[in-house]
Amino acid sequence: xxxxxxxxxxxxxxxxxxxxxxxxxxxxxxxxxxxxxxxxxxxxxxxxxxxxxxxxxxxxxxxxxxxxxxxxxxxxxxxxxxxxxxxxxxxxxxxxxxxxxxxxxxxxxxxxxxxxxxxxxxxxxxxxxxxxxxxxxxxxxxxxxxxxxxxxxxxxxxxxxxxxxxxxxxxxxxxxxxxxxxxxxxxxxxxxxxxxxxxxxxxxxxxxxxxxxxxxxxxxxxxxxxxxxxxxxxxxxxxxxxxxxxxxxxxxxxxxxxxxxxxxxxxxxxxxxxxxxxxxxxxxxxxxxx
Amino acid sequence: xxxxxxxxxxxxxxxxxxxxxxxxxxxxxxxxxxxxxxxxxxxxxxxxxxxxxxxxxxxxxxxxxxxxxxxxxxxxxxxxxxxxxxxxxxxxxxxxxxxxxxxxxxxxxxxxxxxxxxxxxxxxxxxxxxxxxxxxxxxxxxxxxxxxxxxxxxxxxxxxxxxxxxxxxxxxxxxxxxxxxxxxxxxxxxxxxxxxxxxxxxxxxxxxxxxxxxxxxxxxxxxxxxxxxxxxxxxxxxxxxxxxxxxxxxxxxxxxxxxxxxxxxxxxxxxxxxxxxxxxxx
Numbered sequence: 173x174x175x176x177x178x179x180x181x182x183x184x185x186x187x188x189x190x191x192x193x194x195x196x197x198x199x200x201x202x203x204x205x206x207x208x209x210x211x212x213x214x215x216x217x218x219x220x221x222x223x224x225x226x227x228x229x230x231x232x233x234x235x236x237x238x239x240x241x242x243x244x245x246x247x248x249x250x251x252x253x254x255x256x257x258x259x260x261x262x263x264x265x266x267x268x269x270x271x272x273x274x275x276x277x278x279x280x281x282x283x284x285x286x287x288x289x290x291x292x293x294x295x296x297x298x299x300x301x302x303x304x305x306x307x308x309x310x311x312x313x314x315x316x317x318x319x320x321x322x323x324x325x326x327x328x329x330x331x332x333x334x335x336x337x338x339x340x341x342x343x344x345x346x347x348x349x350x351x352x353x354x355x356x357x358x359x360x361x362x363x364x365x366x367x368x369x370x371x372x373x374x375x376x377x378x379x380x381x382x383x384x385x386x387x388x389x390x391x392x393x394x395x396x397x398x399x400x401x402x403x404x405x406x407x408x409x410x411x412x413x414x415x416x417x418x419x420x421x422x423x424x425x426x427x428x429x430x431x432x433x434x435x436x437x438x439x440x441x442x443x444x445x446x447x448x449x450x451x452x453x454x455x456x457x458x459x460x461x462x
Numbered sequence: 463x464x465x466x467x468x469x470x471x472x473x474x475x476x477x478x479x480x481x482x483x484x485x486x487x488x489x490x491x492x493x494x495x496x497x498x499x500x501x502x503x504x505x506x507x508x509x510x511x512x513x514x515x516x517x518x519x520x521x522x523x524x525x526x527x528x529x530x531x532x533x534x535x536x537x538x539x540x541x542x543x544x545x546x547x548x549x550x551x552x553x554x555x556x557x558x559x560x561x562x563x564x565x566x567x568x569x570x571x572x573x574x575x576x577x578x579x580x581x582x583x584x585x586x587x588x589x590x591x592x593x594x595x596x597x598x599x600x601x602x603x604x605x606x607x608x609x610x611x612x613x614x615x616x617x618x619x620x621x622x623x624x625x626x627x628x629x630x631x632x633x634x635x636x637x638x639x640x641x642x643x644x645x646x647x648x649x650x651x652x653x654x655x656x657x658x659x660x661x662x663x664x665x666x667x668x669x670x671x672x673x674x675x676x677x678x679x680x681x682x683x684x685x686x687x688x689x690x691x692x693x694x695x696x697x698x699x700x701x702x703x704x705x706x707x708x709x710x711x712x713x714x715x716x717x718x719x720x721x722x723x724x725x726x727x728x729x730x731x732x733x734x735x736x737x738x739x740x741x742x743x744x
Contacts, residue, residue: 190637192647197554204550205562207543210591211615212565215580216572218590222583257489265486272479280487282732286494289724289731291676293696294717297703298497301504301710308500333493355476365477387571394573396679401700414575414679421579421683431583434576441571448571449564 216438223435226428234420234432239407243416244436246324250412251392254332258388262339263381267373269340270347271355281344287336295333296401299326322404327412330398335388342384346377379455383448390444394437413437498721505718508711516715521689522698526719529695532606533674536613537621540670541663544621551622552629570619574679581612582684604686609694612680617670624666628659628738661738668734672727676720695720 191197224231234240265284269277287295301307303320313320320326354376358368374381396414403410411419413433420430505513516522551563569577585592585602592602602608632655640650678696685692693701695716702712 190634190641190650196647200546201550201554201556204543204547205558208547208562208565211543211618212568214590215577215584215615216568218580218584219576221590222580261486261489264482264489268479268483268486271476272474272483274479274483280490282728283490283494285728286498289672289676289728290498291678291696291699291717291720291724293678293699294501294676294720294724295497297699297710297713297717298501300703301714302497302500304710306710329493333497336493352474352476359475368476369478390571390573394575396573396575397677397696400678401703414573417575417579418682430579434579437573437576441568441573441576444571445564445567448567449560 216442219431219434219438222428223431224428225431226426230426230428231432231435234426234429235436239411240416240433242408243411243413243433246327246411247393247413249324250328250331251389253328254335254392255385255389257332258335259339259381259385261336262343262384265340266343266347267369269344270350271352284337284340287333292330292334292395292397293401296330296398299329299333299402303329321402323410326402327399327410330402331392331395334395334398335391338388338391339381339384342380342387343377346380347373350376379451379458383451386444386447386451390440393440501714501717501721504710505714508714512711513715513718516712517719518715521693522695522716522719524690525693525695525698525716528606528609528693529675532609532613532694533671533677535610536617536674537667537671539610539614540617540621541667544618544666544670545625545659545663547618548622548625548629552626566622567619569615569617574616574677575683577615578612578680578683581615581680582608585611585684603684604688604692606685606692608684608686609681609692612684613670613674613677616677616680617673620669620673621663621666624669625659625662628662632658661734665731665734665738668727668731672724672731675723675727 192200265280268274269280300321303309303313303326305314305321307321318325320329350373354372355368358372359365363371393412394414395412396418399412400415400418403412403415405411405415405419407416407419413436417430417433417437420426420433423429508516547562547566551559551566582603583589585595585608587593587596587603589603595602600607602611636654637650640654641647645653676696678694678700681694682697685694685697687693687697687701689698689701699713699716699720702716703710705712
């Protein structure tokens with residue numbers, strides 16, 4: 173477009189001095205979009221494309237197999253145990269860290285981050301060394317008839333380790349931002365400590381808490397590395413959904429089958445992203461009227 | 463101060479400090495610290511030469527080299543494309559921006575096994591991308607390139623999400639000043655904007671690199687796990703564990719090296735984040 177020269181034109185440059193020329197801008201958007209399409213959208217589409225490549229009947233047949241159903245059930249069970257425990261830890265840790273000052277706080281924060289940087293495989297190995305048949309507690313556990321490694325409790329432990337920081341990491345910055353004036357006011361007005369926590373502190377961090385739970389849950393249901401080390405991978409007994417995906421992948425007879433199970437985990441990821449976007453929108457809207 | 467009026471004896475009247483801190487430390491110890499200590503003690507109880515042999519034999523060295531090299535390459539790719547994505551998402555308004563923004567977290571939400579599965583199939587000889595790439599000699603499956611591709615996928619959100627908040631809070635007045643002083647847009651970017659972003663780009667790079675070093679799930683499906691060629695260090699831990707009989711010693715040496723890597727990275731990242739926080743709030 174070539175606008176006719178008017179008297180106003182010389183006062184303004186062709187484009188603002190803090191913006192790129194439109195050509196550069198659209199080129200950058202194009203490259204970023206192409207990268208995202210190839211690297212993010214295509215892998216997602218491929219999961220569903222491959223899953224239905226053998227037809228819808230085969231898809232439903234894979235999902236309704238006895239061993240797949242057992243894997244779904246085990247995955248739900250593992251998440252149902254590990255997520256609430258990590259929520260309990262997250263709330264307790266963030267309360268102590270955000271509302272009080274004490275020595276060693278920085279060290280504690282670093283320790284909470286540890287599971288994020290330890291390889292999931294190494295995490296699994298640690299629990300094998302601790303609770304396995306030849307592990308540190310092996311003899312004691314055997315004498316008491318408890319099996320942890322290569323059984324469900326080991327899967328739960330490994331999952332708890334890798335999902336450990338999510339809730340605490342989400343809550344600590346939010347609680348720190350809130351300060352403690354509201355709680356102090358509630359206490360001054362005669363509320364008990366528990367009432368203050370339940371009616372004042374918790375409601376003001378509820379979206380952050382919910383977000384932490386969602387992330388923790390997604391990782392708990394999708395963990396593969398740590399779980400594969402501590403599970404005996406017996407179909408129908410100690411296979412979680414990701415382990416089921418692996419097993420179907422290594423059994424070459426039905427190439428579409430691992431993808432059918434993978435669609436469940438991909439849907440979990442999509443729901444997680446959807447909830448995250450909704451929560452961000454919601455918390456932004458709640459902040460605006462203030 | 464108000465706190466003093468509410469409770470003159472103690473500076474902080476809030477209850478529950480002892481029990482919440484106690485529970486948090488206990489939980490942390492049982493779940494994280496004791497297992498880490500057990501691994502370290504087991505490793506150190508081996509004789510020095512044996513531990514050295516387990517941790518530094520030729521196969522292990524090849525695995526470290528690939529893990530470090532591929533994580534570095536992937537983190538570099540992510541620093542470039544992640545910065546581009548962050549810039550485009552913050553600075554420009556275009557149709558589909560919201561979708562793109564949401565999509566950036568996808569690798570974070572997708573279980574790694576599924577990521578590995580779908581990437582392996584995309585780059586296989588008859589996959590959606592492989593059918594074009596394999597004929598011209600680009601092997602994504604069972605190759606080192608595949609390892610880099612999977613690690614790039616897994617690490618992408620880290621570089622975008624570390625840079626994004628910084629870009630959003632960038633003071634436009636500085637750019638305007640540069641422009642008024644006669645700097646062109648490119649010069650403004652390299653001399654004024656880029657130095658401010660550098661700590662965050664490095665932090666994102668470090669996070670993606672750390673994630674890459676420990677990554678296992680997405681790699682096993684795509685890399686083919688060939689010793690000396692496409693075997694990464696975490697895969698070697700699993701291989702040794704599965705073939706090593708009862709004493710697990712084969713796996714411990716490599717695991718200890720990985721653990722030391724992650725500690726070193728965690729400390730570096732803490733330092734980097736402190737540095738970039740200083741940049742954010744002058």
